[in-house]
Amino acid sequence: MIGTGYVGLTTALMLCELNHQVVCIDTDTAKLKQLKSNRIPFHEPGLEELLNRHLSRGSLSFTSDTGQGVRESDILFITVGTPSKSDGSTDLSQIKNVAETIGSNQNGYKVVVNKSTAPVGTCEKVHRWILERQPRKLPVDVVCNPEFLREGKALYDALHPDRVVIGAENGKAARFIRNLYDAISCPKMMTGLRTAELIKYSANAFLAMKISFINEIGRLCDAHGVDVTDVATGIGLDSRIGSRFLKAGIGWGGSCFPKDLASLVHMFEQADLSPRILEAVRQVNDTQVEYYLRQLEERLGDVRGKTISILGIAFKPDTDDIREAPAIKVIQALHKKGAFLKAYDPVVFIHRAPTGLPVTLCSEMSETFEDSDCIFLLTEWKNFLHFDWKSHRHRMRTPLIIDGRNALDQNALTQYGYIYYGIGRVYSKLASL
Ligand SMILES: NC(=O)c1ccc[n+]([C@@H]2O[C@H](COP(=O)([O-])OP(=O)(O)OC[C@H]3O[C@@H](n4cnc5c(N)ncnc54)[C@H](O)[C@@H]3O)[C@@H](O)[C@H]2O)c1
Structure with a gap:
C-alpha cells in the first residue's frame, strides 16, 4: 500500500x-513512527483497534523504503x-513519483492498482511511467480500483462497500484483484480502465449535485416559508430519487468533492465541452457561505466587534479533516468583517489553532456560549445535538443560533428563547403542541 x-x-x-x-x-516518517507504535495519526473511528490487532499478528508492517x-x-x-492545481487540473506528481519508483525496483510480474482519484487516462500514464524506468521490460499490469469510502465511516465502508469497481485492460489482472475482495459480498463491476476512472468522478459529482440542488431549493423555501426538510422527505420517498444527500446546509467541502469537481470540469474543458450542470453545482456551493452570512447579518446587524462562536471545524462529523471545510471559509469571512471569533471542535485543533486562523479556541463547548452574540454550527457532531442548550442560553449576549447543518431541534431551541435560523426551516407550531 x-x-x-x-x-x-x-x-x-x-x-x-x-x-x-x-x-x-x-x-x-513521522506518520510511520506513530503507526508503528499503534497510534493512528488522524481521527477515524475503528482503525486503532484493527491496527493493534494486525500489528501484533504480524499481518501488517510499515516502511519508508x-x-x-x-x-x-x-x-x-x-x-x-x-491535489488540485490552480487551473483545476489534478497534480499527478505523487502518482508519477510512485510509478517511477515501481519501475526502478520491479523484480518480477506485478499488478499495480491505482486507488487514488485521478483523471481519465491516468492509469495508462502509470503504465508508461513504470515501463520508462524499467529496462528489463518485465510484465506489469495496471488496474483502476477507485475508492468510494466516506471519512468518518471509512472502515465500515471499506468492509461493506456498495460496490467494488475494477477497471483493467487485461482480464487476468482484473480477476486477480477481484479475488482479493472475494470475502466481501457486494456487486463487483469489471470494466475498462477509463470507465472505472470516470465512474469515480461521476459518482462524486452526482452526490455534490444532490447537495447543491437541495441547498438551492432551501433558498426558495426561505423565500416562501416552506420547510425544506419536509420537501426533502417528500421527494426522497420517491425511490427514483432516494433520501440521502438531500440535507440542506452550508454546502459541501472536504478533501474530495471540491478537487474532484474541479478536475472533472477541467476534463470537460480539455475535451472542448461545457460542463453546464457541474458549473451550476459549484456556483451554488461557492455562494452558500455568503448566503448564510446575509442571514446572520439580517438578524444581528453589523458583525463588527461582535463575538461569534463557531461550533465544529471539521468538514463533517467523525473526522479531523479540515481540507476545504466550510468552517474555515466562515471564520475567514467573519474575521474580514471585523467579528471576534471563538471556536470549539471535539477533535480538530484541540490544543491550538493553526497559524493564521483568526480564532480563539475553546476547550469545552459550554465556553462558546459565554458573552457570545451568535453560535454558528458548522459540523453536526453528535454531542452538539445532545447538549443541554436550555441551561446555557443565559450565558449568551444575544441568543442567536445559526444552524449551518439543519441539525438542531429548532422547536426546542425556540422554546428555550433562542433566535434560530436554519436554511429553509419553518418553526412548526404543530410540533410544539
Ligand atoms: N479521503 C477520502 O475520503 C477519499 C475517498 C476516496 C478517494 N480518495 C482519494 O484517495 C487518494 C488519497 O487520499 P487520502 O485522503 O488518503 O490522502 P492523504 O493525504 O490522507 O494520504 C496520502 C498519503 O500518501 C503519502 N505519500 C505521498 N507521496 C508518497 C510517495 N511518493 N510514496 C509513499 N507515500 C507517499 C503521504 O505522505 C500521505 O500519507 C486521493 O487521490 C483521494 O482523492 C480519498
Whole structure:
C-alpha cells in the first residue's frame, strides 16, 4: 500500500481483515513512527483497534523504503494524494513519483492498482511511467480500483462497500484483484480502465449535485416559508430519487468533492465541452457561505466587534479533516468583517489553532456560549445535538443560533428563547403542541 493516509491505511486494514499480508509504505516518517507504535495519526473511528490487532499478528508492517516494499510485493496499491492545481487540473506528481519508483525496483510480474482519484487516462500514464524506468521490460499490469469510502465511516465502508469497481485492460489482472475482495459480498463491476476512472468522478459529482440542488431549493423555501426538510422527505420517498444527500446546509467541502469537481470540469474543458450542470453545482456551493452570512447579518446587524462562536471545524462529523471545510471559509469571512471569533471542535485543533486562523479556541463547548452574540454550527457532531442548550442560553449576549447543518431541534431551541435560523426551516407550531 503506497501512501498511508485515510484511504491507504483503511484499505490496508480491510485487506488484513480479509487475511492478506500488507506492507504500508509512506514517505512521511513521522506518520510511520506513530503507526508503528499503534497510534493512528488522524481521527477515524475503528482503525486503532484493527491496527493493534494486525500489528501484533504480524499481518501488517510499515516502511519508508518504497523500493523494498515494491520488490517484496505482488500487488502494489497506489493511494497517494491527488491535489488540485490552480487551473483545476489534478497534480499527478505523487502518482508519477510512485510509478517511477515501481519501475526502478520491479523484480518480477506485478499488478499495480491505482486507488487514488485521478483523471481519465491516468492509469495508462502509470503504465508508461513504470515501463520508462524499467529496462528489463518485465510484465506489469495496471488496474483502476477507485475508492468510494466516506471519512468518518471509512472502515465500515471499506468492509461493506456498495460496490467494488475494477477497471483493467487485461482480464487476468482484473480477476486477480477481484479475488482479493472475494470475502466481501457486494456487486463487483469489471470494466475498462477509463470507465472505472470516470465512474469515480461521476459518482462524486452526482452526490455534490444532490447537495447543491437541495441547498438551492432551501433558498426558495426561505423565500416562501416552506420547510425544506419536509420537501426533502417528500421527494426522497420517491425511490427514483432516494433520501440521502438531500440535507440542506452550508454546502459541501472536504478533501474530495471540491478537487474532484474541479478536475472533472477541467476534463470537460480539455475535451472542448461545457460542463453546464457541474458549473451550476459549484456556483451554488461557492455562494452558500455568503448566503448564510446575509442571514446572520439580517438578524444581528453589523458583525463588527461582535463575538461569534463557531461550533465544529471539521468538514463533517467523525473526522479531523479540515481540507476545504466550510468552517474555515466562515471564520475567514467573519474575521474580514471585523467579528471576534471563538471556536470549539471535539477533535480538530484541540490544543491550538493553526497559524493564521483568526480564532480563539475553546476547550469545552459550554465556553462558546459565554458573552457570545451568535453560535454558528458548522459540523453536526453528535454531542452538539445532545447538549443541554436550555441551561446555557443565559450565558449568551444575544441568543442567536445559526444552524449551518439543519441539525438542531429548532422547536426546542425556540422554546428555550433562542433566535434560530436554519436554511429553509419553518418553526412548526404543530410540533410544539
Ligand atoms: N479521503 C477520502 O475520503 C477519499 C475517498 C476516496 C478517494 N480518495 C482519494 O484517495 C487518494 C488519497 O487520499 P487520502 O485522503 O488518503 O490522502 P492523504 O493525504 O490522507 O494520504 C496520502 C498519503 O500518501 C503519502 N505519500 C505521498 N507521496 C508518497 C510517495 N511518493 N510514496 C509513499 N507515500 C507517499 C503521504 O505522505 C500521505 O500519507 C486521493 O487521490 C483521494 O482523492 C480519498
